[in-house]
Amino acid sequence: MKYADEFRDxxxxxxxxxxxxxxxxxxxxxxxxxxxxxxxxxxxTHAIFRYGLDKLTPEGLEFIHxxxxxxxxxxxxxxxxxxELAERPEVIFTTFGDAVRVPxxxxxxxxxxxxxxxxxxxxxxxxxxxxARQNPDREVVFFALGFETTTPSxxxxxxxxxxxKISNFSLFCNHITVPxxxxxxxxxxxxxxxxxxxxxHVSMVIGLEPYEFxxxxxxxxxxxxxxxxxxxxxxxxxxxxxxxxxxxxxxNQYARIVPDQGNPVSIAACEDVYERRESFEWxxxxxxxxxxxxxxxxxxxxxxxxKFGIGYGQASRVVEEPEGCRCGDVMTGRIKPIQxxxxxxxxxxxxxxxxLMVSSEGACAAYYQYGGVRPDLEPAV
Amino acid sequence: xxxxxxxxxxxxxxATKKLAMVEVSGVQREVNVACIMPESGDAxxxxxxxxxxxxxxxxxxxxxxxAKKTLEILIQLGEAQAEIEAMRHGQxxxxxxx
Numbered sequence: 001m002k003y004a005d006e007f008r009d010x011x012x013x014x015x016x017x018x019x020x021x022x023x024x025x026x027x028x029x030x031x032x033x034x035x036x037x038x039x040x041x042x043x044x045t046h047a048i049f050r051y052g053l054d055k056l057t058p059e060g061l062e063f064i065h066x067x068x069x070x071x072x073x074x075x076x077x078x079x080x081x082x083x084e085l086a087e088r089p090e091v092i093f094t095t096f097g098d099a100v101r102v103p104x105x106x107x108x109x110x111x112x113x114x115x116x117x118x119x120x121x122x123x124x125x126x127x128x129x130x131x132a133r134q135n136p137d138r139e140v141v142f143f144a145l146g147f148e149t150t151t152p153s154x155x156x157x158x159x160x161x162x163x164x165k166i167s168n169f170s171l172f173c174n175h176i177t178v179p180x181x182x183x184x185x186x187x188x189x190x191x192x193x194x195x196x197x198x199x200x201h202v203s204m205v206i207g208l209e210p211y212e213f214x215x216x217x218x219x220x221x222x223x224x225x226x227x228x229x230x231x232x233x234x235x236x237x238x239x240x241x242x243x244x245x246x247x248x249x250x251x252n253q254y255a256r257i258v259p260d261q262g263n264p265v266s267i268a269a270c271e272d273v274y275e276r277r278e279s280f281e282w283x284x285x286x287x288x289x290x291x292x293x294x295x296x297x298x299x300x301x302x303x304x305x306x307k308f309g310i311g312y313g314q315a316s317r318v319v320e321e322p323e324g325c326r327c328g329d330v331m332t333g334r335i336k337p338i339q340x341x342x343x344x345x346x347x348x349x350x351x352x353x354x355x356l357m358v359s360s361e362g363a364c365a366a367y368y369q370y371g372g373v374r375p376d377l378e379p380a381v
Numbered sequence: 382x383x384x385x386x387x388x389x390x391x392x393x394x395x396a397t398k399k400l401a402m403v404e405v406s407g408v409q410r411e412v413n414v415a416c417i418m419p420e421s422g423d424a425x426x427x428x429x430x431x432x433x434x435x436x437x438x439x440x441x442x443x444x445x446x447x448a449k450k451t452l453e454i455l456i457q458l459g460e461a462q463a464e465i466e467a468m469r470h471g472q473x474x475x476x477x478x479x
Contacts, residue, residue, distance in 0.1 A: 124437025
């Protein structure tokens with residue numbers, strides 16, 4: 001087995017793969033009528049392609065790549081607003097590195113930086129807070145992006161800033177939450193979903209309870225999974241076992257990191273600092289009710305949207321996707337990345353047209369890098 | 382984006398702000414440990430402990446053996462280097478050279 005050396009325990013992987021094959025046979029799933037399992041998290045999408053798990057598992061199993069890459073679902077209008085903030089002369093705009101290449105309608109943050117905006121890539125929102133302490137005459141804005149895994153870090157920073165009465169630090173809040181888009185996808189009649197592999201590190205924060213609706217209301221299994229190949233395969237096996245025995249439960253494969261009840265300190269900090277927006281726009285999925293977070297009134301002075309009059313409600317939200325970009329269809333599982341006409345031609349990781357090609361956790365970038373289909377490398381006909 | 386890296390807590394840098402130094406593969410970095418504070422409230426109890434670090438925050442305690450195994454495989458796979466590089470890069474941003 002080509003990839004065996006890369007696994008922590010090749011023997012365990014082989015055992016799980018045999019078991020997956022056996023259950024797929026028992027269920028009677030085939031290439032024409034496969035079992036569809038969605039991995040929600042972009043980290044899992046990356047791992048599936050990185051380790052070739054889609055090729056190691058039987059044809060009767062198809063992975064559907066979920067919306068769990070925060071960079072990929074970031075709407076272009078939000079990137080434009082980031083650029084607008086970053087180009088203000090008083091602002092030091094701080095961001096995680098993943099986000100700088102996402103195309104806006106005019107430019108990406110990387111292009112804005114090249115044009116002279118003071119944009120700093122930071123590892124942690126703590127670094128942004130430190131920059132605010134070091135630069136009292138500048139406004140330091142942190143681009144708060146990410147799912148529940150990352151939300152506690154920015155919430156704790158806001159609490160710290162409030163405690164220290166730091167007045168030149170604010171967040172441009174784009175935090176989003178995992179369960180609402182899953183509900184949208186489950187309600188979509190086009191989606192074929194038999195079960196889910198749930199996000200490991202999101203669940204480390206929120207615990208298992210927020211997924212109960214998937215089992216209870218939609219009768220689908222979901223297994224919270226770790227990020228190593230054997231974790232993912234074990235979780236797939238657990239989903240299949242439930243499908244075979246007609247069960248639908250939330251289970252935790254990643255108990256070494258994920259407590260069933262989540263992390264109470266994180267949950268409390270997020271609850272203190274954030275509240276739900278009525279709705280938030282997801283690239284490829286549109287507006288989703290109660291899927292985004294905003295800063296509560298009591299922390300208004302740390303909210304870049306309020307501070308600079310930028311953001312939701314300030315401008316038209318309708319921004320057309322670039323012509324030919326089918327990120328939305330990929331995101332909802334209607335097409336595979338290679339079925340997009342721009343894949344590998346007008347859209348590559350070096351020159352991304354759509355957001356799914358930007359982040360290494362995006363389905364298109366992962367497919368491009370590890371999927372073995374590189375139209376750009378095929379001989380011209 | 383949601384990945385992290387196991388690191389060992391080597392000193393407490395500011396108990397009031399719940400900040401500690403962690404070390405991973407020879408790189409030290411200050412992180413916030415609020416999410417894994419012991420019930421006693423004594424940060425010193427964390428000395429020597431391992432935790433999963435995500436964007437500068439210790440998010441979950443991991444037992445030492447598990448942490449070392451995870452780190453080893455992350456390094457073998459080349460995934461740890463990216464995270465450690467991001468930590469270094471963050472430091473550079475503070476110094477204005479990012």
